[in-house]
Amino acid sequence: MSANTAGKTITCKAAVAWEAGKDLSIEEIEVEAPKAHEVRIEIVYTGVCHTDAYTLSGKDPEGAFPIVLGHEGAGIVESVGEGVTNVKVGDNVVALYTPECGECKFCKSGKTNLCGKIRATQGKGVMPDSTSRFKCKGKELLHFMGTSTFSQYTVVADISVVAITDKAPMDRTCLLGCGITTGYGAAVVTANVEKGSNVAVFGAGCVGLSVVQGAVKNGAEKIIVVDVNDGKEAWGKKFGATDFVNPTKLGGKSIQEHLVEMTDGGCDYTFDCTGNVGVMRAALEACHKGWGQSVVIGVAAAGQEISTRPFQLVTGRVWKGCAFGGIKGRSQLPGLVDDYMTNKLKVDEFITHRQPLNKINTAFQDMKAGDCIRCVVNMREA
Numbered sequence: 435m436s437a438n439t440a441g442k443t444i445t446c447k448a449a450v451a452w453e454a455g456k457d458l459s460i461e462e463i464e465v466e467a468p469k470a471h472e473v474r475i476e477i478v479y480t481g482v483c484h485t486d487a488y489t490l491s492g493k494d495p496e497g498a499f500p501i502v503l504g505h506e507g508a509g510i511v512e513s514v515g516e517g518v519t520n521v522k523v524g525d526n527v528v529a530l531y532t533p534e535c536g537e538c539k540f541c542k543s544g545k546t547n548l549c550g551k552i553r554a555t556q557g558k559g560v561m562p563d564s565t566s567r568f569k570c571k572g573k574e575l576l577h578f579m580g581t582s583t584f585s586q587y588t589v590v591a592d593i594s595v596v597a598i599t600d601k602a603p604m605d606r607t608c609l610l611g612c613g614i615t616t617g618y619g620a621a622v623v624t625a626n627v628e629k630g631s632n633v634a635v636f637g638a639g640c641v642g643l644s645v646v647q648g649a650v651k652n653g654a655e656k657i658i659v660v661d662v663n664d665g666k667e668a669w670g671k672k673f674g675a676t677d678f679v680n681p682t683k684l685g686g687k688s689i690q691e692h693l694v695e696m697t698d699g700g701c702d703y704t705f706d707c708t709g710n711v712g713v714m715r716a717a718l719e720a721c722h723k724g725w726g727q728s729v730v731i732g733v734a735a736a737g738q739e740i741s742t743r744p745f746q747l748v749t750g751r752v753w754k755g756c757a758f759g760g761i762k763g764r765s766q767l768p769g770l771v772d773d774y775m776t777n778k779l780k781v782d783e784f785i786t787h788r789q790p791l792n793k794i795n796t797a798f799q800d801m802k803a804g805d806c807i808r809c810v811v812n813m814r815e816a
């Protein structure tokens with residue numbers, strides 16, 4: 435399609451979220467050509483993440499409608515706007531909801547993967563020039579997380595995309611656009627789990643299992659998966675967890691008390707991968723006095739707040755969090771793809787469900803079922 439479509443508007447199918455709390459609607463939409471420093475991508479596969487469902491539910495304070503959701507996508511560059519040098523037509527790419535400009539205060543700090551360059555417009559659902567590239571039935575549609583991967587074609591800022599090898603299958607690399615990278619990075623980059631550590635991972639979905647994978651990579655000794663779903667014990671063990679605890683089966687004892695007993699005083703690292711603020715508190719309080727670190731990864735609903743006794747922090751526990759695992763997408767994602775290609779990073783194992791674009795609402799239902807780790811949507815099957 436690229437030879438004929440560069441510079442022109444493309445009409446394609448997309449799953450449109452017209453309003454909060456309603457199913458997505460498969461529509462023909464118009465996708466404008468990329469402007470300067472923008473890239474138009476044919477999205478070939480996208481994952482569906484709980485954050486998409488969270489925004490669709492209406493609980494995201496930044497959520498606005500109508501919008502094209504989706505942020506876990508892989509595809510092929512169809513055309514580029516003026517001044518784009520980091521990717522070219524035909525490149526296989528992954529869309530990045532955490533961009534990397536390399537020039538802003540955040541990027542230059544060496545302390546975070548959060549890039550400030552386009553965050554304000556991204557949060558408002560528009561491109562960096564404050565306009566949208568999507569239209570449907572004469573109405574403008576908003577962009578989501580700078581990526582909008584639930585469209586067969588999308589436009590992103592050039593700093594929100596990274597080229598990867600064309601040898602890696604896109605139905606797998608799409609998952610590196612969020613869930614796997616988030617959990618793995620949280621363990622390997624954000625916490626930088628030490629060899630021999632005790633680790634507890636609350637919530638064994640795609641994110642939590644990826645934390646387990648990262649903790650194994652860094653040589654953790656004890657990796658305890660905590661989940662209310664007993665079916666997650668086998669999943670945890672498959673990724674290298676050593677223990678499993680169902681917190682609803684402790685006969686009245688709190689999960690933090692149980693973990694402190696299991697680990698001779700508390701965990702060196704804990705991770706919340708549930709988005710439940712009560713779990714976040716338990717994860718902090720399960721940490722070892724003096725040095726235990728708890729990483730918040732889960733996205734809590736609007737209005738929810740975390741709390742604990744300040745004494746927990748006075749006595750040396752550390753509460754922190756991360757987005758996209760602390761991974762810098764343009765610098766570090768190609769390395770993760772290489773790790774996948776050389777069997778150092780599990781990706782295939784996360785795919786439990788598949789759907790075509792025209793069944794994307796079924797993909798959302800799949801995601802909410804207890805047996806789903808990730809559902810991958812084929813965007814060419816509409």
Ligand SMILES: NC(=O)C1=CN([C@@H]2O[C@H](COP(=O)(O)OP(=O)(O)OC[C@H]3O[C@@H](n4cnc5c(N)ncnc54)[C@H](O)[C@@H]3O)[C@@H](O)[C@H]2O)C=CC1
Pocket residue numbers: 483484485488612613616636637638639640641642660661662663666681707708709710713730731732733734756757758759806807
């Ligand atoms: N910070 C970031 O950059 C990112 C955050 N997220 C967020 O991470 C969270 C996890 O995502 P997924 O793994 O895809 O979700 P998931 O729903 O597949 O997994 C969550 C797991 O937590 C378990 N769980 C629920 N309540 C629990 C409780 N009270 N105690 C113990 N376990 C409990 C569930 O049984 C499930 O196995 C979501 O909130 C998502 O929005 C996702 C990607 C990136």
Ligand SMILES: N[C@@H](CCC(=O)N[C@@H](CSC=O)C(=O)NCC(=O)O)C(=O)O
Pocket residue numbers: 483485486494495496497531532548553612733757758
């Ligand atoms: N918009 C929400 C917060 C949603 C959120 O925390 N998003 C994460 C990624 S979750 C991916 O599945 C994120 O990247 N956060 C950093 C950021 O700058 O948005 C709200 O307003 O609460």
Ligand SMILES: [Zn+2]
Pocket residue numbers: 483484485486505506612613
């Ligand atoms: Zn996500």
Ligand SMILES: [Zn+2]
Pocket residue numbers: 533534535536537538539540541542548549550551
């Ligand atoms: Zn930046």
